[in-house]
Amino acid sequence: MNEKVKRFVEGFLIDTFQRDLISWFEKEQRDLPWRKDTDPYKIWVSEVMLQQTRVETVIPYFHHFMEQFPTLEALADADEEKVLKAWEGLGYYSRIRNLHAAVKEVKERYGGKVPNRVEEFSKLKGVGPYTTGAVLSIAYGIPEPAVDGNVMRVLSRIFLVWDDITKAGTRKLFEGIVREIIDEENPSYFNQALMELGALICIPRNPACLLCPVQAHCRAFHEGVQGELPVKTKKTNVREMPIVAAVVQNECGKVLIHKRDSEGLLANLWEFPNCEVVHSRENPKTQLEIFLKEEYGVTVQLEQPFAALEHVFSHLIWNIVVYYGKIVSDIVETERLKLVDEHEISEYAFPVSHQRIWHEYKEKGTGG
DNA sequence: AATCCGTGGCC
DNA sequence: TGGCCAAGGAT
Numbered sequence: 556m557n558e559k560v561k562r563f564v565e566g567f568l569i570d571t572f573q574r575d576l577i578s579w580f581e582k583e584q585r586d587l588p589w590r591k592d593t594d595p596y597k598i599w600v601s602e603v604m605l606q607q608t609r610v611e612t613v614i615p616y617f618h619h620f621m622e623q624f625p626t627l628e629a630l631a632d633a634d635e636e637k638v639l640k641a642w643e644g645l646g647y648y649s650r651i652r653n654l655h656a657a658v659k660e661v662k663e664r665y666g667g668k669v670p671n672r673v674e675e676f677s678k679l680k681g682v683g684p685y686t687t688g689a690v691l692s693i694a695y696g697i698p699e700p701a702v703d704g705n706v707m708r709v710l711s712r713i714f715l716v717w718d719d720i721t722k723a724g725t726r727k728l729f730e731g732i733v734r735e736i737i738d739e740e741n742p743s744y745f746n747q748a749l750m751e752l753g754a755l756i757c758i759p760r761n762p763a764c765l766l767c768p769v770q771a772h773c774r775a776f777h778e779g780v781q782g783e784l785p786v787k788t789k790k791t792n793v794r795e796m797p798i799v800a801a802v803v804q805n806e807c808g809k810v811l812i813h814k815r816d817s818e819g820l821l822a823n824l825w826e827f828p829n830c831e832v833v834h835s836r837e838n839p840k841t842q843l844e845i846f847l848k849e850e851y852g853v854t855v856q857l858e859q860p861f862a863a864l865e866h867v868f869s870h871l872i873w874n875i876v877v878y879y880g881k882i883v884s885d886i887v888e889t890e891r892l893k894l895v896d897e898h899e900i901s902e903y904a905f906p907v908s909h910q911r912i913w914h915e916y917k918e919k920g921t922g923g
Numbered sequence: 924a925a926t927c928c929g930t931g932g933c934c
Numbered sequence: 935t936g937g938c939c940a941a942g943g944a945t
Contacts, residue, residue: 605941612931612940646929649944683943703941723924750941759939760934789925791937820928868929907930 560731563714572772573738573745579768580748583755585610588617593743595669595694596627596658602689603654603681607647610754616645627669630655631662636904639823643904648822653681671695684726689746698742700733702726705753706746711785712757712775721789795872799839800829800909802916803847803855803880805894811853811882812903814891820868825903827912828855829875840878851892854884862915866908877912 556564584590587610589601600620604613620641624630630638635655642651657679661669669690670676677687688701700706707720707729714732718725738745756763764776775781803811812825830846832839840857847853858879866873888894895903900913 602941607929607940607942609931609940644930646931647942649928650942653943681943685942689941701941704939705941747941754941822928866929867931868927870927 556735557731559728560735563716563732564735567714567736568772569736572736572769575768575772576748576752577738577741577744580744580751584747584751585755588614588621593694595671595690596630597621598694599669599686599690600630600654602686603650604645606650606686608645612645616641627658628662628667631658631667635823636902639904640902643824644907644910648824650681652817652822656680657682669694671697673697673699684730692742692746696741696743698737698739700730700737701746701750702729702733703750705750705757706733708759708785709749709753709757712762712781713769713773715774715778715780715784717784717786719788720785721787791869793868793870793872795874797832797834797839798829798873798875799832799843799878800827800875800912801843801855801857801878801880802827802912803853803882805882805886809894809896810900811855811886812893812895812900813851814893820871821906823904824906824909826905826909827877828853828880839876843878852884853882853886853892855880856883861919862912864908864911864915866906873908875908875912877915 589597601613601617604616604620623637623641624633633655638651638655639648642648645651660679661667665675671691673687673691676682676691677684685701685703688699691697691699692701704720707726710716710729710732711718711720716728718728720726752767752769756767762781764770764773764781767773767776770776773781775784805811811828813828815821815824815826817823828843828847828851830843832842836842837845844855844857847855858881860876860878862877864875864877866875886892886894905913
């Protein structure tokens with residue numbers, strides 16, 4: 556065992572801790588839709604949805620997703636547009652592209668059975684160390700650490716770990732600790748219980764230590780420093796980007812939409828035509844008209860703006876001004892540039908800001 | 924190692 | 935109101 560891990564675990568009452576933690580989980584765990592059974596496919600989908608995403612947000616998506624794609628094969632065979640549409644609004648869209656590719660891989664290479672070995676499962680797209688441990692322990696009872704933000708917070712307090720959890724190497728330290736204290740008989744409940752404790756009791760601010768089932772094991776509580784842990788140094792620096800967009804219709808009332816690039820921000824989602832505004836140049840309206848002519852070969856006539864909105868990402872802010880517009884020229888439709896009827900808009904997956912654009916547009920009328 | 928990649932809720 | 939936060943992974 557790693558020397559550093561050994562120092563943290565020394566003198567820790569592993570058996571008692573496991574009992575206190577798991578018996579609490581058996582009594583207090585929430586009734587969640589992905590806890591009905593241990594179907595590896597369902598566990599996997601839930602874990603991908605839960606990456607950086609709250610339980611309350613995931614629940615309705617999970618229900619809908621399982622109705623549409625009840626089995627791994629159903630998802631593997633599903634149309635890409637429908638899969639993306641089922642993810643609309645969940646964020647981090649590369650997750651679903653990777654999951655779809657990974658599920659196809661499982662169907663082809665493993666006969667549709669989710670592999671139960673670390674070396675195989677962890678190689679699948681979108682599957683990192685956390686997801687590997689979570690799926691293999693919960694679905695197959697394999698004693699692998701599943702170290703997420705909850706677990707790092709809980710363990711940093713219990714073992715008084717002052718290492719910065721925003722550093723890449725710190726997760727490995729916690730994996731080492733978990734390997735020493737995990738319940739080999741019930742790794743599923745052990746891992747879930749650590750996360751559940753982090754979600755219900757050992758929360759970031761004002762943890763409910765007086766209700767904590769493992770209070771007696773917690774070194775931070777013993778020293779009264781639980782509020783100072785975990786240590787996170789990194790601060791978010793967001794930049795702002797002005798965007799000019801337009802809802803453009805032709806004389807038949809069809810709406811111009813564009814599919815974003817397959818990589819990067821909001822990959823493969825649809826959007827209303829837009830571009831970044833460059834300062835010290837023509838006005839935004841003219842910039843977008845030029846952009847659409849040069850990039851899409853479409854001549855449009857933009858009129859007045861009807862909405863201004865903000866789209867806040869984790870690392871970026873779009874300040875969007877939206878214009879009414881009409882198509883002047885002919886248009887060559889492609890895979891990524893389409894004219895669609897208004898009632899077809901709902902079949903395409905848009906980022907939230909563009910959903911709002913459409914909502915505003917319908918509310919204020921198609922005037923121009 | 925440092926950045927990029929969504930969204931909504933909270934205090 | 936705005937910064938922080940949430941069951942991470944890819945590059």
